[in-house]
Amino acid sequence: MKLGLLYQASRNLRAKPLQTALSLALLAFGVGMVSLMLLTEKQVNDAFERNIKDIDLVLGAKGSPLQLILANVYHIDAPTGNILQSEAEKVLKHPYIASGIPLAYGDNHEGYRIVGTEHSYVAHYGVILREGKLWEAPFEVTLGARVADQLNMGLGDTFFSAHGLTDQTDVHTDKTFTVVGILEPSGSVVDQLILTPMESIWNVHAHEDEVVDPATREITAMLLKKRNPLAVLTIPNVLRETNMQVALPAIEVNRMTQQFGLGTSALRAIAMLIMTLSFASIFISVLDNIRARRHELALMRTMGGTPATLYQLLLLEGGLLSVAGTLLGLALSRVGMAVLGQVVENQFHYDLDTFTVLPTEGLLVAAAVGVGLLASAIPARSSLRLDISQTLSEA
């Protein structure tokens, strides 16, 4: 017969399903919220940082610097406008600038951006080919891994581009793009782009047989790498009289996450409050157990149970609640992460990793179980002073 203290503790908890469920639910929600916040914070920061990767400055049309970054580094916002390629080349020749990658875009296919650029863009993010080759001639494209997977496209497939960055309402039916290569997944923004030579972008908007004058060629932005730290101070001055600006990805992203930070700290406070309530509920349920079950506890003392036995039993009940509630909370945060991942994927074409376990979560588990045990240990002490004779004499 299985009758150890652990078994008794679990039976005692199950004998009070409502009280147990309430304590479990409170702790699960508290732990779940904290863990969900840790997970999203980490993933969002990772995604942002992975994509900045050595891009010191972004050159583009004047407008909101944050928009310039979101549009050209992360491809989740509309661009601020176009700039002349010849003007951009001048900035590239500035002695403080080491190198630059031009980007030109304005069309999409099924919501995925068709970006005209150079091979250095793929090299910058360290993305390698899964099959085929990188684009060479105009209207050849190399697909990011996600694009290929989601649209189920392979080598040799063709498609028309649509004007704008989001929908398929205005399709350019005269120019056909051909898939010549597919990239390996990298976790960077490249995964969700369709890459092609700059000429494709220029030509798709040109009329039949019209040759685009090189002097009027436009690009959307240029990702710059500095040679000298002073570039950050000097380049904005150089651009003062032009319609161009430079923005610093690191600073803009920092500003944005700080604004998110206000929201997350409010959420964190709520999660902490729920966790505190759950510990209070464990405290109260152990206290209530001692009062309601004092006859049982006194009885156990007459059958060979020592004060330590009773203490351990009550502590186990609180401990079981804490462990079960915490595990439930971690499971809950995974479900939340899966839902959130779906939303992010649909809206931004970004992948969130749903099932990672963070080291900080280990800390969260230890803290939750530790405080839960403490919340039961304090009231459980009164079992050590239980007056057996008096309790048994009570009617």
Add this chain to the structure above:
Amino acid sequence: MVEAQGIKFRYGSAGPEMDFPNFSCAAGERMLLLGNSGTGKTTLLHLLCGLLRPGEGTLRVAGRDLRASTDRELDVWRGADLGIVFQRAHFVQSLTVEENLALPHQLTHGHVPDDVLARMGAMLDRLGITHRAKARPHELSVGEQQRASIARALLHSPKVVFADEPTSALDDHNAEAVMDILEREATNATLVVVTHDQRLKDRYAKCITLNRQAP
């Protein structure tokens, strides 16, 4: 097996001193401690079980000097050598009847051996509550609960069995049946019944009447 000499006890330091008669009970013997309310029956029972410590006198039960023993020793001793049948049957409500019966073994030895389970099966059979083995204690009738608590007190073959008003909540028929069971199951044990129930008076040759305590 049970020996009480010059037992005096007071609750707290200011309570009136309670005085108990001397008595002794040999191994396997049965005796009655008869007393009305106000005679300190329950106090005496708790003294005999080591739940209270006498202020004066000698108290030896099942080979142990209760005044000279530590709390820890008494906890273990109660589980191993004593069987207690309470006036109102208390059980651990979250456990089944058979789990409750096995609990003294679990608490004393840390496990429940198979031969105890076999004895339990036979005992439940004799007491006619086999069909209640998997039930929760509160689902049992008062008579069934009393029988189950006798089974629990005797399952580990204690040297001494104390019964506190085992019949006071029962009608004549049930009271007789419970006493018969108690005697039958406690064949090898020393049995001390503490009661005010006059119906039991003629059952045992050995009967100590407790006097009213001074207020």
